Amino acid sequence: MIDLNMPEKVETMQNNMKNLARSMFRPISRKYDEAEHEYPKELDFFRNLPIMNKPKKKDPAKTAAPKKPAGEDGGAKLGANLGLIFSTEALCWGDAALLLSLPNAGLGNAALLAVGTDEQIERFGKKWIAMAITEPQSGSDSGSISTTAVLEGDEWVLNGEKIFVTCAERSDAVVVWATVDKAAGKAGVKSFLVEKGTPGFKLEKLEHKLGIRASDTGTFLLNNCRIPKNNILGSAEVKQGTEGFKGVMKTFDNTRPLVAAMANGIASAAIDFLKEQLEKTGAKLDYKKNVHNLDSVEKAYYRMEAELEAMRLLTWRAAWMADNQLSNNLEASMSKAKAGRMATLITQEVCDICGPVGYSRKYLAEKWMRDSKIMDIFEGTGQIQHLIVARNVLKLNSSELR
Ligand SMILES: Cc1cc2nc3c(=O)[nH]c(=O)nc-3n(C[C@H](O)[C@H](O)[C@H](O)COP(=O)(O)OP(=O)(O)OC[C@H]3O[C@@H](n4cnc5c(N)ncnc54)[C@H](O)[C@@H]3O)c2cc1C
Incomplete structure (x- = not known):
């Protein structure tokens, strides 16, 4: 039977988040809408929260275990995804642009945790990571991107342009999507961890926007940008078909x-x-x-x-x-x-x-x-x-x- 009542601990968590949104986000909502691109320094409070700067390494036992569908082994669970959904709604009741400005919570952080190796999580886990997929000629059809990554010795060499990247200025690193084999289509698309300050990686400009103005959105240029070979997320192998993509x-x-x-x-x-x-x-x-x-x-x-x-x-x-x-x-x-x-x-x-x-x-x-x-x-x-x-x-x- 479906029970649509909230478990008590979820309700408590939602109330706590709503209180945070009311007391912290709402009072500065207008200020940072008007001061477009300015980092809301009040959000540094979140930098010190363990959840933001101590990403867990993968548990090999859990990774190796076959995934069990709901219903088996104790039944359906209320897990991390749903918990995050409730917190996100509550915080966005306060201000969505401030939520997007939370340190170390970029889309690239999610990608790192999803597919990064333990070594990559160790190196990048405490960084704020943005995600750069969109290009001037490639938005919805993300399989058609033309930024290239070529392996030269122990380095990948990246060239291309990425536009509309959220947290462009504030982030410490960016997950950049590039193709290692344009002829292979979607199968050639891979993602790479690129640190700010790497020669050839330049933040070109920030956008002036209609909404979510507290969130900084920008364009990057990659011009012979060299990154270590082990900064690729996932396998470098180009498999036929679209399974990899x-x-x-x-x-x-x-x-x-x-x-x-x-x-x-x-x-x-x-x-x-x-x-x-x-x-x-x-x-x-x-x-x-x-x-x-x-x-x-x-x-x-x-x-x-x-x-x-x-x-x-x-x-x-x-x-x-x-x-x-x-x-x-x-x-x-x-x-x-x-x-x-x-x-x-x-x-x-x-x-x-x-x-x-x-x-x-x-x-x-x-x-x-x-x-x-x-x-x-x-x-x-x-x-x-x-x-x-x-x-x-x-x-x-x-x-x-x-
Ligand atoms: C504020 C902001 C933040 C962003 N942050 C990021 C980010 O962090 N990282 C990142 O990589 N990108 C980011 N983006 C880019 C965003 O993901 C793209 O704008 C979006 O995917 C659409 O791509 P596009 O703008 O190239 O539009 P297009 O793909 O050119 O589409 C134009 C229009 O055509 C429609 N359309 C396209 N293909 C089809 C189809 N097959 N059938 C029907 N309709 C279709 C689209 O729905 C749209 O209405 C951001 C954009 C904005 C505005």
Whole structure:
């Protein structure tokens, strides 16, 4: 039987995160939206948290053990993925751009922990690592990247351009995707750990953005950038077929539900704000009221609440599946497609209903409307998520349905 009650420890953790978001993120939310690119120094508090700077080495026993599906050996579990989803939503209720600015929590850190060797985790584990996939001619179709990596003796030599990299300036290192064999297509795409300060690796510029302005986004140029041979993540071998690339893309099955949780956090902030504004005008939400007697604002409010519930359930399912070693490619994309899109619609409608209060920079509603848009763009746009859902449902591969 499905039990949708939150376990007590999860509820406590969620409340703690919400309190942190309220006391730490909200008070500086507007400040760093306006001071675009400036690092929020208040976040240094997180640098000292053990979870941020002491990544665990892999347990060989666990790595070697065959993965058990949910239900066996003690049944379904509520694990790290779901825990992270709840914290992410709560913190993004405070400010999504500040969450993206948390030290040592870049997308590259997730990739290092997912596929890095113990030696790489030892060398890079305490660093803040960004992830550079996108190029001027390659975004959604990440298998078509043209940055190259050529092995020369004990070094890889990287050349190319990477754009729209989150945490570009603040990070200490970047996971750069490059092809070791362009003719091999997706099979030739590999990822490499590149440290800041390496000759030939240059931060070219930072972007001025619509939303998540506290998060720094930039362009890198790689010009004969030489890195040690053992900075490749995973195997250098180019295997025929797309299995290797699928493995790299698997990181997204864990991170897309996280983006969905970010969207849920922003949407819930906007809905809470609307409720406060309605209560200020003396309106009282009465869930027992007959549906035929609801006014248009009440109707809109209840519909948004229901949408948020659907966004959350899809997100939780995707993360729960990851925790239980179930393949969640379909569910991860469903959660991001739904939450990314709905967050933009909800924040916009809240601004509509609130009128000048929604539009004014005195309040955060207009900021949430700007911040939410990125949730439907990065880590795969909404259209790309729909494509992945369609491929899963129709049982077609990426060359059969593009
Ligand atoms: C603030 C910000 C932060 C970012 N951070 C990072 C980062 O840290 N690292 C990184 O590597 N990238 C990052 N990106 C890049 C982001 O992941 C890409 O913008 C995104 O993947 C889309 O790629 P694109 O911009 O090249 O659009 P394109 O791929 O050119 O797509 C343009 C439009 O066409 C649609 N489209 C494309 N292909 C199809 C298709 N087959 N079917 C239907 N529609 C399609 C897309 O949905 C989109 O609407 C960031 C972007 C932004 C704005």
